[in-house]
Structures are given as C-alpha cells and as structure tokens.
Amino acid sequence: MQRKPLFTILAFIMVLSMILAACGTPATPTSVAQPTQPPQTGQQPTQPPVESKGPPFTIGISNPFISSEYRTQMIAELIEVNKEYMDKGLTTELVIESADTDVAGQIQQLQNLMAKGVDAILVNPSDVNGLNATLQEAVSKGIIVISVDQELNVPGVYNVGIDQKEWAKTSAKWLAEKLGGKGNIVLIEGFPGHPANVARMEGVDEVLSQYPDIKVLAKDTGKWDEATGQQVMSNFLAAYPNLDGYWTQDGMAIGALQAVIAANPAKFPVGVGEGRCQFLKLWEEVLKDRPDFETIAVANPPGVSPTGLRIAVNMLLGKQVDKSKLGGANGLSFVIPVPIVITKANLQQGLEICKDKPDAYLLDGIMTDQEVLNTFFLK
Numbered sequence: 001m002q003r004k005p006l007f008t009i010l011a012f013i014m015v016l017s018m019i020l021a022a023c024g025t026p027a028t029p030t031s032v033a034q035p036t037q038p039p040q041t042g043q044q045p046t047q048p049p050v051e052s053k054g055p056p057f058t059i060g061i062s063n064p065f066i067s068s069e070y071r072t073q074m075i076a077e078l079i080e081v082n083k084e085y086m087d088k089g090l091t092t093e094l095v096i097e098s099a100d101t102d103v104a105g106q107i108q109q110l111q112n113l114m115a116k117g118v119d120a121i122l123v124n125p126s127d128v129n130g131l132n133a134t135l136q137e138a139v140s141k142g143i144i145v146i147s148v149d150q151e152l153n154v155p156g157v158y159n160v161g162i163d164q165k166e167w168a169k170t171s172a173k174w175l176a177e178k179l180g181g182k183g184n185i186v187l188i189e190g191f192p193g194h195p196a197n198v199a200r201m202e203g204v205d206e207v208l209s210q211y212p213d214i215k216v217l218a219k220d221t222g223k224w225d226e227a228t229g230q231q232v233m234s235n236f237l238a239a240y241p242n243l244d245g246y247w248t249q250d251g252m253a254i255g256a257l258q259a260v261i262a263a264n265p266a267k268f269p270v271g272v273g274e275g276r277c278q279f280l281k282l283w284e285e286v287l288k289d290r291p292d293f294e295t296i297a298v299a300n301p302p303g304v305s306p307t308g309l310r311i312a313v314n315m316l317l318g319k320q321v322d323k324s325k326l327g328g329a330n331g332l333s334f335v336i337p338v339p340i341v342i343t344k345a346n347l348q349q350g351l352e353i354c355k356d357k358p359d360a361y362l363l364d365g366i367m368t369d370q371e372v373l374n375t376f377f378l379k
Contacts, residue, residue, distance in 0.1 A: 053119070055089060055091070055316070056086075056090055056091050057092070057119040057120065057313065057316045058092045058095060058118045059095070059118060059119065059122065059309060059313075060094070060095040060096075060097065060116065060118035060120070060121045060122070061078060061095070061096045061097065061098065061121075061122050061123075062098075062109040062110055062113060062124065063097070063099075063109075063124050064101045064105060064109065064124070064125075064126040065100060066098055066100050067100055068224055068225075069276070070250065070251075070302050070362060071098075073302040073360070073361070073362055073364070074306075075096065077302060077303060077305065077364075078096075078305055078306050079094060080306070081309055081310065082094050082309060084369075090313060090317070091313060095113060095116050095118055097110075097112055097113060101126075102126065103126055103127045103131065106123075106125070106126050106127075106130075106131060107130075107131060107134045110131065110135070110138060111134065114137070114138055114141060114143065118143060119143065120144040120145070120146065120312040120316060121138055121143055121145050122146050122308050122312065123145065123146070123148070124148050124149050124150060124305070125150050125152055127193060127194070127195070128152070128194075128195045128198060131152075132152070132154050135147075135152070135154050136154060136156065139156035144158070144312055144316065145157045146312055147160070147161075148160050148304055148305040148308040149161045149196060149302075149304055150164070150195035150196045151199065151329065151333055153328075154330070156332075157330075157332065158311070158332045158333070158334065159328055159332060159333040159334065160304055160305075160308035160333075160336065161304045161308075161333075161335070162300070162301065162336050162337070163335055164195075164199035164200050164203070165199045165200065165202055165203035166203065167203070167298055167338060168199070168201070168203035168204050168249070169203040169204070169207050170296075170338075171247065171249075171272040171296050171298050172203060172247055172272075173207050174296045175247055175270060175271075176210075176211045176214060178245075178270045178294065179214060179245050181211050181213055181214065183213075183214055183215070183244030184214075184242070184243060184245075185217065185244060185245040185247065185269075186217055186218045186219065186240065186243060186246045186247075187216060187246070187247050187248070188219075188220060188221070188222045188229055188233065188236075188246065188247070188249075188252050189219060189220075189222070190222070190224040190249060190250065190252070191224060192221060197249075204247055217240055217243070218236060218240075220232045220235075222248065222252035222256075224249075224252060225252065225255075226254050226255040227255060228255065229248060229251065229253070229254070229255030229256050229259075230254075230255030230256065230258050231255070232252075232255075232256075233246065233255060233256040233260065234259040234262070234263070237259060237260065237263045237265070243269045244269055244270065245270040245271060246269055246271045246272075247272050248271065248272060249272075249300075250274055251274060253271070253272060253273045253274040253279060253297075254274060254276065254278055257271065257273065257279070257282055257295075258282070268290065268293060272297075272298075273295040273296060273297040274297055274362075275298060275299035275300060275341075275342060275350070275362060275363040276297075276361065276362050276363070277353075277354035277359050277360070277361045277362075277363075278360065279297060280297065280351055280354055281351070281354065281359065283295060283297075283347065284347070284351060296341065296342065297342040297343075297350065298342075299338055299339050299340045299342075299362065299363040299364070299365070300338075301336070301339050301363070301365045302362055303339075303365045303366035303367075304336045306366050307334075307367040307372065308334070310367065310372045311334055314369075314373060314377060319377045320377060320378045321376060321378070322377055322378045325375065325376050326376075334376055336365075337365075339364065339365030340353075340365075342363070350363065
C-alpha cells in the first residue's frame with residue numbers, strides 16, 4: 001500500500017481543528033466531573049437548607065381530644081385569629097386535624113399535615129414522649145413545630161403555654177393553707193401520662209410534701225370530664241364522709257362541686273375550682289346558702305394556642321426570636337402568664353367577665369400581635 005506524504009496528514013489535522021473550532025467544539029475537554037465523596041466515618045450528612053418562601057403560609061393544627069369545652073374554645077379562637085392573618089394575605093385556611101384519638105392516631109394526624117405541605121404545625125400533644133420521632137421528622141423538613149398548652153422536651157420543638165406545674169401549685173398551696181396545714185384530702189387528676197397532667201400532679205405533690213399533716217386518702221382519674229369527675233367525687237364522699245378537702249382541675253371541678261352539693265354534708269370539704277363561667281355561677285349559688293363557702297379558680301386559658309399561632313406567623317415572616325426570653329426544660333418555651341386567679345375577694349370581677357359569655361366559656365387571654373413581638377422577638 002502506498003503511504004501518503006507526512007505533510008498531507010498534518011494539513012488534514014489542521015483543517016479538521018479549524019472546522020471544530022468554528023463549530024464551537026473545543027478540541028480538548030475543559031473539566032472532568034469528580035465523584036461525590038461519601039461522609040467520613042463518624043460524620044452525619046447535613047440537612048439541606050430549606051428554601052424560604054413568602055406568604056401566604058399554611059398552618060396545621062393537631063388536636064387529639066375534642067370531648068372538652070377547652071378544646072372547643074381553643075379551635076374556635078385559632079380560626080378567629082387566623083382570619084386576621086388571612087385578611088392580610090399572610091395565611092391560608094388552617095388545616096385542622098381534630099378528633100378523639102390515641103398516640104397512634106395523633107401520629108397519623110401529624111403525618112397528614114406533613115403530606116399536605118404545611119409551613120408550621122401547632123400540636124396539643126396527647127403523650128409526653130410518644131410523638132417525639134414524628135415531631136422531629138417535621139422539624140427536619142423545615143416545618144416550624146410548636147407544642148401548645150403542654151411542654152415537650154423535643155429538640156427543635158417550641159412550646160407555648162402557661163407553666164402547668166406552677167398553675168397547679170397555686171391552687172394546691174391555697175388548699176393547704178385553707179386547711180391550716182392538716183386534714184384528709186383526695187385528688188382527682190386528668191389523664192395519667194398526659195404532659196399537662198404529669199406537670200400538674202408533680203406540682204401538687206411538691207406542695208403537699210411541705211405539709212406532712214395533710215394526708216392523701218385516695219387518688220383517681222376524672223379524665224378531664226365533668227360527669228366522670230362528679231362520679232369519682234361521689235364515690236369519694238361515700239367512702240370518706242368526713243373528708244376535709246379535695247384537689248382537682250378543669251371541668252372535673254364542676255362535677256366535683258355538684259357531687260358535694262348533692263351529698264350536702266354538714267360541712268363542705270374545702271376544694272379547688274375552675275376558671276369557667278359555669279363554675280363561677282355555681283359558686284355564686286352555693287354562697288346564697290353557705291356564705292362562708294370558699295374556693296379558688298385559676299384560669300387555664302385556651303388563648304395560649306392562638307397566641308402560639310401569632311408566634312408561628314411571625315417566625316415564618318423571618319422575625320428573630322429573642323432566645324433570652326424563653327424558658328422550659330429545653331430553653332424553647334414561650335411561657336404565657338396566667339391571665340386571672342379568682343378567689344372570694346374578686347369573684348364579682350369574674351362574674352362580670354362572664355356576664356355576656358356562655359356557661360362553657362373559660363376565662364381567657366390572647367396576646368395581641370404587637371404584644372407577642374414586644375415580649376418574645378428581637379427589636
């Protein structure tokens with residue numbers, strides 16, 4: 001075979017290079033992609049940053065207990081306060097998951113909210129630890145998670161509510177002092193294992209430990225239900241006819257006082273009440289026949305939840321929380337003050353509040369948007 005002269009081959013190569021350059025194709029590669037290196041042993045992959053979005057924001061609500069006037073008022077107030085933000089174009093309709101359910105059911109509520117792409121979740125938890133993994137999953141997705149009314153110790157989860165332990169200590173101390181530091185009492189608690197109930201009973205136990213002459217004869221659950229509380233108190237009165245006092249909470253206090261009125265002992269045991277219009281009116285009725293009757297009603301405001309909604313909206317808007325104003329077990333609790341405590345001295349004030357309210361209304365307090373900003377956010 002005849003060979004082509006060398007200069008012919010070189011000329012061909014030069015022409016080919018010129019053609020490729022004219023077409024925009026480099027003759028040689030400019031870079032080579034490097035394979036992604038896996039994290040070294042002992043390192044955790046970092047969570048990718050969540051892309052911030054502007055309003056309107058969607059907020060989800062998880063509520064596992066509806067057989068309560070407190071929860072009814074809470075949901076109604078959440079809808080009302082959210083409408084303020086909807087009118088300003090800052091939020092959409094609330095996504096509400098609300099039903100009587102157990103821990104597994106509330107986990108499903110939370111998963112439903114995540115699947116619907118909410119920007120923040122307000123959760124009133126049914127258990128101290130049972131929701132932790134699901135709540136942390138929501139946090140990892142960049143969702144703002146706020147536990148309302150109950151304090152949880154979950155990394156990244158904020159809490160908004162009163163100090164439940166101190167709330168219970170207020171009435172427990174009042175009871176102990178009214179008894180003169182001695183006597184036989186019974187306790188009616190809410191749902192054992194529920195975060196608020198756990199904190200409250202710890203508070204009661206702490207107070208009573210300072211009064212060794214006060215004996216707790218029995219304790220039972222009234223399940224935060226008026227009728228159940230009345231039945232439990234009736235059983236206690238039958239078993240201990242000379243009972244000196246009792247401590248209870250929320251709607252069970254109405255049932256407990258109704259049981260005492262029905263039993264009509266010569267001397268009413270000293271008991272604690274509830275900051276609800278129905279209880280205050282019942283108290284007023286008892287005073288007509290027993291002018292020396294005394295009790296106490298410490299408000300447990302459903303308004304902590306709509307206050308939590310205000311906090312969530314401002315966080316979504318990029319406002320910076322003043323961490324020095326937070327407390328609680330994990331330093332992520334927005335502690336809301338108890339709005340009012342009713343005793344015999346200011347009963348008329350409480351009745352005046354209830355003048356145009358239904359019997360089921362709980363004495364309440366909802367922080368304004370400006371109050372939230374002034375109290376919990378950096379200026």
